Amino acid sequence: xxxxxxxxxxxxxxxxxxxxxxxxxxxxxxxxxxxxxxxxxxxxxxxxxxxxxxxxxxxxxxxxxxxxxxxxxxxxxxxxxxxxxxxxxxxxxxxxxxxxxxxxxxxxxxxxxxxxxxxxxxxxxxxxxxxxxxxxxxxxxxxxxxxxxxxxxxxxxxxxxxxxxxxxxxxxxxxxxxxxxxxxxxxxxxxxxxxxxxxxxxxxxxxxxxxxxxxxxxxxxxxxxxxxxxxxxxxxxxxxxxxxxxxxxxxxxxxxxxxxxxxxxxxxxxxxxxxxxxxxxxxxxxxxxxxxxxxxxxxxxxxxxxxxxxxxxxxxxxxxxxxxxxxxxxxxxxxxxxxxxxxxxxxxxxxxxxxxxxxxxxxxxxxxxxxxxxxxxxxxxxxxxxxxxxxxxxxxxxxxxxxxxxxxxxxxxxxxxxxxxxxxxxxxxxxxxxxxxxx
Amino acid sequence: xxxxxxxxxxxxxxxxxxxxxxxxxxxxxxxxxxxxxxxxxxxxxxxxxxxxxxxxxxxxxxxxxxxxxxxxxxxxxxxxxxxxxxxxxxxxxxxxxxxxxxxxxxxxxxxxxxxxxxxxxxxxxxxxxxxxxxxxxxxxxxxxxxxxxxxxxxxxxxxxxxxxxxxxxxxxxxxxxxxxxxxxxxxxxxxxxxxxxxxxxxxxxxxxxxxxxxxxxxxx
Numbered sequence: 001x002x003x004x005x006x007x008x009x010x011x012x013x014x015x016x017x018x019x020x021x022x023x024x025x026x027x028x029x030x031x032x033x034x035x036x037x038x039x040x041x042x043x044x045x046x047x048x049x050x051x052x053x054x055x056x057x058x059x060x061x062x063x064x065x066x067x068x069x070x071x072x073x074x075x076x077x078x079x080x081x082x083x084x085x086x087x088x089x090x091x092x093x094x095x096x097x098x099x100x101x102x103x104x105x106x107x108x109x110x111x112x113x114x115x116x117x118x119x120x121x122x123x124x125x126x127x128x129x130x131x132x133x134x135x136x137x138x139x140x141x142x143x144x145x146x147x148x149x150x151x152x153x154x155x156x157x158x159x160x161x162x163x164x165x166x167x168x169x170x171x172x173x174x175x176x177x178x179x180x181x182x183x184x185x186x187x188x189x190x191x192x193x194x195x196x197x198x199x200x201x202x203x204x205x206x207x208x209x210x211x212x213x214x215x216x217x218x219x220x221x222x223x224x225x226x227x228x229x230x231x232x233x234x235x236x237x238x239x240x241x242x243x244x245x246x247x248x249x250x251x252x253x254x255x256x257x258x259x260x261x262x263x264x265x266x267x268x269x270x271x272x273x274x275x276x277x278x279x280x281x282x283x284x285x286x287x288x289x290x291x292x293x294x295x296x297x298x299x300x301x302x303x304x305x306x307x308x309x310x311x312x313x314x315x316x317x318x319x320x321x322x323x324x325x326x327x328x329x330x331x332x333x334x335x336x337x338x339x340x341x342x343x344x345x346x347x348x349x350x351x352x353x354x355x356x357x358x359x360x361x362x363x364x365x366x367x368x369x370x371x372x373x374x375x376x377x378x379x380x381x382x383x384x385x386x387x388x389x390x391x392x393x394x395x396x397x398x399x400x401x402x403x404x405x406x407x408x409x410x411x412x413x414x415x416x417x418x419x420x421x422x423x424x425x426x427x428x429x430x431x432x433x434x435x436x437x438x439x
Numbered sequence: 440x441x442x443x444x445x446x447x448x449x450x451x452x453x454x455x456x457x458x459x460x461x462x463x464x465x466x467x468x469x470x471x472x473x474x475x476x477x478x479x480x481x482x483x484x485x486x487x488x489x490x491x492x493x494x495x496x497x498x499x500x501x502x503x504x505x506x507x508x509x510x511x512x513x514x515x516x517x518x519x520x521x522x523x524x525x526x527x528x529x530x531x532x533x534x535x536x537x538x539x540x541x542x543x544x545x546x547x548x549x550x551x552x553x554x555x556x557x558x559x560x561x562x563x564x565x566x567x568x569x570x571x572x573x574x575x576x577x578x579x580x581x582x583x584x585x586x587x588x589x590x591x592x593x594x595x596x597x598x599x600x601x602x603x604x605x606x607x608x609x610x611x612x613x614x615x616x617x618x619x620x621x622x623x624x625x626x627x628x629x630x631x632x633x634x635x636x637x638x639x640x641x642x643x644x645x646x647x648x649x650x651x652x653x654x655x656x657x658x659x
Binding site: 106 | 469471472475478494495497498499501502505506507510511513514517518596
């Protein structure tokens with residue numbers, strides 16, 4: 001497992017790097033830049049790009065087909081076999097539509113916003129391990145996920161930066177800009193309301209997302225995505241198990257809210273907001289938002305597979321299939337399970353009310369994931385391999401958790417009483433300040 | 440080590456982003472455009488962090504500053520509708536502009552002094568001071584993982600953590616207490632107390648928060 005680590009010669013004035021520091025994120029870039037590695041990297045970029053687009057196309061078809069199945073309809077069935085090319089047809093139609101720019105729109109920002117939504121959605125793909133050889137060797141050790149292509153050792157992922165998973169968080173926080181600015185730049189009320197909702201929702205749930213992610217990082221002890229996959233070798237090592245299920249559920253819920261998928265799709269609640277932040281968009285700019293939305297569903301599913309379900313790590317050896325392909329197969333199976341889950345959510349769950357959404361995010365998800373993270377940290381610190389000590393830690397944690405919960409409920413009660421008092425009392429008095437109100 | 444062409448390219452591109460964004464922040468008329476200029480500056484700084492091998496700082500820079508703080512700015516700008524209702528020629532605080540001038544002169548002097556001083560000292564290479572090199576986790580006989588203490592793929596983060604939560608834990612906690620106090624203070628100060636509880640009478644703004652926000656938003 002040789003990695004491209006810059007070698008620091010201590011005591012001397014200079015440092016020797018194998019390759020320019022910026023590029024040292026893939027074993028293939030070790031040594032001088034030659035043609036073969038360069039072409040392999042370019043092919044990887046191309047594959048990721050095409051995979052993203054085709055995957056999105058298939059995802060839209062999959063969603064429409066599954067939802068219609070659940071609603072006892074046929075769904076798209078005219079364009080291509082099983083209606084597979086329906087999305088392509090819709091895409092072509094969108095490209096040829098008239099591109100409108102509203103009169104009161106902010107021209108620059110209105111044009112910029114779709115790209116701010118679209119580019120981060122694509123970039124997340126680059127850090128997700130899409131496959132690799134993680135099978136067990138005869139001597140009991142596990143392969144580290146590298147494969148050999150044309151004599152070059154590389155990973156089936158575009159880049160493996162040291163901050164891996166933080167990059168995903170950073171990109172998802174940039175994606176907020178796309179939605180926010182789209183609504184603002186439209187110069188219209190409903191898009192603005194939609195984007196204000198979206199921003200509040202995404203910022204709120206990002207905290208729960210980060211806290212449940214912290215539990216995974218605690219168990220994997222690395223930020224690099226390939227490292228996180230590497231530490232989940234057997235089923236008992238999967239972060240789903242090692243973090244005790246709860247962070248997984250919090251992460252799934254928070255991701256659903258981040259993606260603005262049902263039941264958290266208040267951003268584009270059709271009945272209230274026309275179409276949400278993208279009401280004023282048409283043609284290719286609308287297509288970019290649409291593409292980004294569905295691509296985000298796939299990439300975030302990939303992130304969840306990587307974080308909690310071992311990514312390309314398999315449960316057992318599939319016979320007859322070479323090791324390098326096996327990882328990709330496992331990854332695809334797990335990815336499909338998550339995609340189906342999202343479609344299922346959409347088909348069955350009713351939309352939350354805005355205050356329910358905020359209450360759930362701030363008062364349930366964030367405290368629960370924070371408490372769970374503290375418990376995991378305490379167990380790791382004070383009772384690494386000790387049964388008795390771990391019971392003691394759990395006992396103390398339960399007491400502390402109970403006290404915190406009681407305080408929390410008391411605080412909520414006090415604030416509710418205050419709120420009720422401030423709402424009821426002014427209306428009981430006759431309005432006296434009407435003269436100042438007219439301005 | 441000689442600086443490669445690539446490193447020059449990265450540095451100057453990022454520096455152009457930082458400076459361009461900074462100029463944008465103070466020259467743009469529209470507050471949203473100014474905030475976007477700020478985002479560009481923050482991204483430029485993040486790129487410089489990556490070029491210096493401080494990957495973690497770069498990620499945190501984007502997540503915290505670009506992802507949370509500027510989003511909050513934009514949120515407030517959009518929600519309150521200051522973008523088309525604010526007249527920049529009116530000065531809410533009189534001494535603001537001269538004070539800003541004094542501050543910026545002081546800042547430029549400090550940075551210049553730091554650069555002049557750094558010119559005499561030994562040249563720091565990218566990643567120096569942060570133990571970038573280290574071993575990834577190794578496998579034991581039956582495939583279990585052994586993590587190398589202090590080293591590893593992301594030792595950069597480990598060192599930062601030891602620094603923050605070990606050596607400077609008191610200052611760190613003090614900062615967090617300060618932030619909590621600030622949040623609590625903001626909530627208390629901006630709260631609209633019911634009339635019989637308030638010490639001084641509140642004007643006509645009690646209870647019409649939502650109306651006020653939408654009115655301003657559609658004013659221009």
